[in-house]
Amino acid sequence: MSAGQRHRAAHLGDFTVQPRMLLVTAWALVVGGAGALAALALLRLIGLVTNLVFYGRLSTALVAPGAHHPWWLVLGAPVLGGLVIGVMARFGSEKIRGHGMPEAIEAILTGGSRVAPRVAALKPVSAAISIGTGGPFGAEGPIIMTGGAIGSILAQALHFTATERKTLLVSGAAAGMAATFNSPLAAVLLAVELLLFEWRPRSFVPVVASVAVATVARGFLLGTDPVFPVPTAGIHLTPAVEALCLVSGLTGGALAVAATWLVYRAEDAFARLPFHWMWWPAIGGAIIGVGGLVEPRALGVGYDVIDQLLTGRATLSLIIGILVVKTLIWSLSLGSGTSGGVLAPVFMIGGALGAAEGMLLPQVIPGFWAMMGLAAVVGGVMRSPLTGVVFTLELTHAWPAVLPLLISSTAAYGLSALVLKRSVLTEKIARRGLHLTREYSTDPLETFFAGEVMRPAPRILAAHSLLDDEFLTALGEGRHADQRLFPVTDAAGTLIGVATRRGLFGTATGSGTGTGTGTGTGRASTGRSVTVADATVPAQLVVRPDDTLRRIAYLFAEHEVTSAPVVQDGPSREVLGIITLRHLLTARLHDLTEEHQRERLLTRRRDRGTVVVAGSGRRSAAGPGEGAARPTGSRTAVD
Template identity: 60%
Template sequence: MPAPVRDVRHLGDFSATPRMILITALALPIGAVAAGVAWCLLRLIGLVTNAVFYQRVGTGLVAPGATDHPWWLVLLAPVVGGLVIGLMARYGSEKIRGHGMPETIEAILMNGSRIQPRVAVLKPLSAAVAIGTGGPFGAEGPIIATGGSIGSLFAQFLHLTADERKTLLVAGATAGMAATFNAPLASLALAVELLLFEWRPRSLVPVAAAVSIATVLRHPLLGSGALFPTVGDLHVTTSTYLLCVVSGVVSALLAVVATGLVYASEDAFHKLPIHWMWWPAIGGLVIGIGGLFVPQALGVGYNVIGAELDGSIGLGLVAGILIVKTLIWALSLGSGTSGGVLAPVFMIGGALGTLEAHVFPTVGPGFWALVGLAGVLGGVMRSPFTGVIFALELTQRFDALLPLLIGCTTAFALSVLLLKRSVLTEKIARRGYHLTREYDVDPLEVLFVSEVMSEEVLELRADLDVAAAYEALGDPADAASDWRQQLYPVVTDDGELLGLVARADLLEAGSAGRGSTPVKDLLTVDRVQTHGDQTLRHAAETMAVHGVTTLPVVDRDDPARVIGLISLPQLLAARRRDQQEARDRERVLRIRRVAPAGR
């Protein structure tokens, strides 16, 4: 039987409205301000680093371990930085603790995208202190949190919905990230994979606009070239792709270990019999001890990442980086200090790949470091597209696209099988919240009302009284009687719809002794309805908005004619079909063997 032909011209691929243009216009200045914030934070980190480790005034980014420092300075500087952060968190805002992205996600999902103004000021200051005193963190997490705070504060001064505030918050967050790394596409991918929790033009277009303007403004502020430029040709063979799978597996295992260390450290700090204000100082002591062994593990470490990706780093140093950086980053992050995760993950993944380069065949300078970087990033953050695109934009090594895709996807696949949550979402789960990062088409968006509605509708004449309705409908206690219908259309002698009577209202009138009351006097004031060519999602949203569980389905061309009823049980039909498609296995095609006659 052929499928019914419906007029679906009222439906579209997307649900965008002209208001999207307004939100896009609002996102542009947010993107511009976020670029300025990224520049200021990087300069602030440089100022603190120069003052603490080199006793000079300067704002250029320098590595804490680039030269020899007194042992007591390396040991105590992170401790002092931790004390300052603890005081800022205790007497300023506890929201500055952590690496930025989980706090941003929490604000989006649980707080209507509202962020306190003080966070916008204290977060970059705390991050500058943490990283500038040797903390092995990245600037991107605090920049994301600060850019998001600016977008949120700007939105809170306007008459906007929570979804529109979310869009502007994410616009500021990703714009700051794009300005930091000169990676607009990776920043947009991160927005889709981690922050927006939707794929809709209403949010994607404004975020893309903010990211674009931030990247344009970055060029005169911080330069337009790749953050870690690479040179030399790649000689990729079939065996290279197979080894990328192996690299992805190892990267996933390292990501699992690093994630476990972060939260084992957090659990250990929670057991300490002292106030959390002192925890960052203890984390700073761990950093200082690690810095005594491998000073290059301190700070953001862009110089070390660059050396890994151009193949100029020594084997002994890279082994020390892999071990010490992983330990001090994971253990100190669990103390509740302030700093990001991307740059440390870049360094750790690059170190793993550099070690693999001493075992795997040579492909090109820094190739295996790049594959390891993308793999660990994909495993730690569980954002494979972000990992691949980040690696490409950071190095502009676009000829490594396929190997990166293989390695990063492999790491992502194994990571999601071994761990329920990432290093970002586990923190949210520990606060009693849950989020899913799986996107699929809503089954209610696929089925139409006409496919599941009940077409056997009992109508009541307008001149019928309650007593006669009781007699016609049968025993209310009988589940098989017509009382099972939730709503009864009330029509004239000509079949014209006057309104609806709820079953509950009929029962109440009958039990109150109002048998002579005409049913037309019980009509509901707000007559909510839907049409057969509407999607089940539209019907569900209509029920939610108006607080009803049953809707009359009327003819679009003749709204006075009821053609059916739809209630919550019918909506579950789409969910059941979705579950059956995911659960039920069947063989669709079979091979038929035709034998010669007589055999």
Template identity: 70%
Template sequence: MSGHHPAPPSPATTGLGDFTTRPRALLVVAWALPVGAAGAVASWFLLRLIGLIGNLVFRQRLGTELVDPGRVHPAWWLVLGAPVLGGLAVGLLARHGSEKIRGHGMPEAIEAILTRGGVVAPRLALLKPLSAAISIGTGGPFGAEGPVIMTGGAIGSLFGQSLRLTAAERRTLLVAGSAAGMAATFDAPMASVLLAVELLLFEWRPRSLVPVVASVAVATALRVPLLGGGPVFPVDAAAVHLTPLVELLAVLCGLTGGALAVVTTWMVYRAEDAFARLPFHWMWWPALGGLVIGCGGLVEPRALGVGYDVVQQLLAGRATVSLIVGVLVVKSLIWALSLGSGTSGGVLAPVLMIGGALGAWEGMLFPSVVPGFWAMLGLAAVVGGVLRSPLTGVVFTLELTHAWDTGPALLISATSAYALSVLVLKRSLLTEKIARRGLHLTREYATDPLEAFFVREAMDAAPSTVGADDPLDGALAAACAERLRSPDRPQRLIPVLRPDGGLLGIITRRSLRAARAGGGTLTAADAARPCRLTVRGDDTLRRVACLFAEHALTSAPVVDPATGRPIGVIALRDLLHARRHQLVQEGHRERVIRPAGR
């Protein structure tokens, strides 16, 4: 690989439009600021709406604080019936409002990014939080983060649709709104940005990252007056001391968390398949899922609702064995089965509770570190395994608890869970739903090999050329035609040189046929056509690929920028040079250091 860097390409000619080369990106940052504010307000509104419905249903009073149904000891018929009525309401909203409100929100946001250019229907900005509030407020074992991600994304999309923006800019504003909503909900700005990068942006480029960070910063600042400040689940981890044994057990904790992530993901989609086989309309499925929730609530009432107070008990080390077992069994079952019914609600809060319960149970067997230590590791592991976002799982746990000294152990646990999930499952909880909608999604980030090679390394450095005054007689014309259609290495164009060696134009098969059909005595200049595109030897292959796509070409002359003289020809097939090099790097095995005597 060459160590020289080419001059930055012009956005006007490449369409790449990165932050460093397009001042318009600063306008996107400015537009992301009000989107962040709106995302924070959406988070506040959704949490208050969930609290309002929960208070009306389980306490029969007005109030907006979140309600834990298990703590208020409602009547059995209310525990059983409220989720059914909530599911019925969600089904009606989905049938007569928008089917996009079904599910936990993030796949819908991903689909809008992948296939619709960041365009979200306006009614989703209202229907998604309403359906989620009804589902969670009536006892659904879900979180608010998925719906608020979709709602914030809808707000960002609507803002982008009202302006004259490219699809890439609309997508950026959609993701900015989604990340802002999550940051305001959990006071986790860094995890929100990482979630955007690992799950939503599908790129790591300044043009999208900077606006998202700006939006998240605004949402985080507004969270304090709207929802309060400080860690959501504070844990005192100042006395953490990581020994080799603790780090080894962190691997085990991660593997068990990954296994639990695999099982719950499998249950969600087996439940979805089972509901799809029912002989009645999907509008009724959430009500049936609500019946499952109600039955689970009769067994373990603390499994109902968002469950933030249960997560706090687990992370503080105050959870009883009965609560831990109830969460692991009942919460996992009712969450997976009801989510498969197509009701509305997020996945992060249930995953936090289930992972925390697993870690708390393991903490009864493992050496004591600090209260809640193993619950934190279980939480990060299940997040990393379910979402396949290990860095998000680690940073999210740290920001929720402010237990910064546990970072290395969290990283071990989350990465172990991620590795197991990747080995066992083809797709994650999020990408499986995308695949079922006929879309292909990859979340593996790697350097584009086209960015690593220059034109001069892949071009034909000895192309055939002709002088402008050369007579286009039979021999020369036949030679040109043979070169243009050579089966071994066809040269799609032949540069025509001026007397001083500069590029006059190019001969193609079409222009050659037209000149020969005209008859008479011709020169190469008569058969030449203007050159629509030239590239430089220090351009990257990626830039050439973009230029070829923009101009609908498959080859171009390579010129020396100092003299204007052709030094080669680059064709579409030459771009495979980088791919071939990548295949060799990844597939060819060799021993570099050989034993002595060999």
């Protein structure tokens, strides 16, 4: 393989992955179809439970609990549902507790993307009971966990790596999301922003394939119309309206911060209760029931209410009731550990906030400000601004509103990031002792090559050199005094192995790991001369100057070494340098310098009135004798 071919292969996920990517994509197509069926089954199951509990009839139509039920039913149904969920979690699987996405993230981070089959069965049932008995939650969180479980179980039955299992898990989760809301692009963005922790072909292609199948299947199962269509005829956006979107975004971000804070204060309060967590969902159900007595339309998924908000048909009493009651019962009951998703409630709360603001702000089209509030609260609660924008667009098909939505969602995201350390999703992960980063950036190890940071022109030893006192003394002097690894060549100058400083001295004195039993004078007790060859071992690893530091870091970990010779391509294997773990820090140091070092590059000479570009430099991570400073942008190694 030529240097160029090897370099290209190294950048395809560090190793050649194309055949595996195609195989995973083929299985992702199956997962996509299964995810769509799971989404349909969950929606039908929610409808069945809702109809049985509140209307006493057998029907799978997705309906709201309604506003004309006896008080004891409104109050008691959520409590009974909470009791059932507590028992299911206690004796079935604790993984059904929560809103789905943190559980999926935890399975990816700590469980090797393994999800137990019973979770795939219990999660949708528990969610249907929770929502069907009046819980103010959405179906998307449970379907994410259920779809992810389908993908994980399939991957566990195949000969797949943990990374490939993760890809199928996320493919199933995104497929369920796309089928639930008819939102393929938002589902893919959600997968990238929240679940994959990477943007690479090996995972992106299978996820898109799965989402595509699920979306097509949804067309046959549930139709292709937008979930909440918003007519945009006559929309006229002015700079003043777009500036006011910033205000809408900031208020949405403030509400997102308050709701997130309330969720985890509620969780802290439940954790202090003196009895088993199995009973907590029932207490959360009592909170839901009390809220339902105040505003019955706050119960259930509330798709009908979201539609009224987004089309400008909501009354003032409904707007205030949802904004206050829905926020409180959703936040407090979610902290009890019951089963249900966060997106639909966030849609409703954000839409209510925007609708309330729309009564004071200039009229654009009916539901315009409700859309702004929806995108803002999604961006602030989930810390996924692009997902908030695209979700709103795909739910409403209000495509001309893309710029205002981007302004609102990003403003809320920025405020949330400034005020809260973590989102409603990652806080739960952090409380379980895990660290999760969702910031995407270029790996600095991927931007440097071995030839740029290596120790050039190292001390190279000839295999036949005698290990006498003069030789050993010379090793400790001069510019190579700190060199620890020495390439060893034969008479033709071809690399045959490596020797360490410790091995050389140990072999010379008879206490090393080499083959010699020398006496320190270059001669063994048998009278045979001790040479460098006696202390030489085969090189476990050699790297090329065009290998990236990221690839070298992987190779160091794989071969359990901390240094390696850098050799040129070709039969001669000419030694160009030595690279060690310390040299890998060069890229990190450069990244740190660019982020924190402030400097003024343009200065003005007062006497001439001309602008001069000031030079700047970056310091390499090389140690003594291995270089000092090099100018920014320079790709030349310095000795």
